[in-house]
Amino acid sequence: MAMGGGGGGGHVRGRRRARKRPLSEINVTPLVDVMLVLLIIFMISAPLLTVGVPVELPKTDASAIETDNEPITVSIDQAGAIFLDQDEVAYDALIARVTTVASGGRGAATERAVFVRADGRAPYQAVARVMARLSAGGFTKLNLITDTAATDTAG
Template sequence: MAMGGTGGAGGHVRGRRRARKRPLSEINITPLVDVMLVLLIIFMISAPLLSVAVPVEMPKTEANAVDSVSEPVVVTVQQNGEIFVGETAVAWDDLVASVSEAGGPGARDKPISIRGDGRAPYQAVIRVMARLSTAGFTKLNLLTNTAASSGEEG
């Protein structure tokens, strides 16, 4: 008589009882990487939207951006000569006080970025720079659009 394919008595093997599923001691980082990549994309898209919202057409240059350690106070000169500190319109006589207030303690040592509309008279932008310079602000920066970032050549 032929015996079945089961070897051993009773048809089960004692050695299999030890092969239980143990908890996996490795950490699966795939979900973590997925979440981090999604967050990276979200921040890359939203970062340019956090800039100052006063619309100006800045002149184009080929200079590289300047790295800054602290957040600068942004002064904007529009085409019609209107002056903004951040997003708040200010009068000519209140310019120095508004910049000092926006800069907080030690404002005269903080960088001040001046955004001048490319169609604004040169004199309007220079008057703002001269006023801030004579008031003791030493770190004045002119902001421009680079030709590479605006998609134009030349």
């Protein structure tokens, strides 16, 4: 009898060892919980990060645009003054002057491309107003000209 009792005790110990074995599967529930919390944090904080970041928009790596005919160039200097080619133009007379230059004795003046060149330090409001005015005047081919120079590490 003593042997039978000893065999039964060893059998119970074997079961306990089988239950205490480490699990080979990873519990992904805590991982998913942490990832969802991080996703929510990044979704809330991402729009706030773009507001305070100083950027210099006029410098890009975009390629040059090729056109068939000579485009009309409207420039905006640092103070917000508007120039048509080399001549200064009042904001109210912009559409009339651009239409006159665009027609050049030919019809379909609004089909010509208009290049808007703005100083990097020009007020954004001035650039937006000029582009909106040109768009409202019927010019659909508006291009904002930027510096295509290679990015410099010193600047």
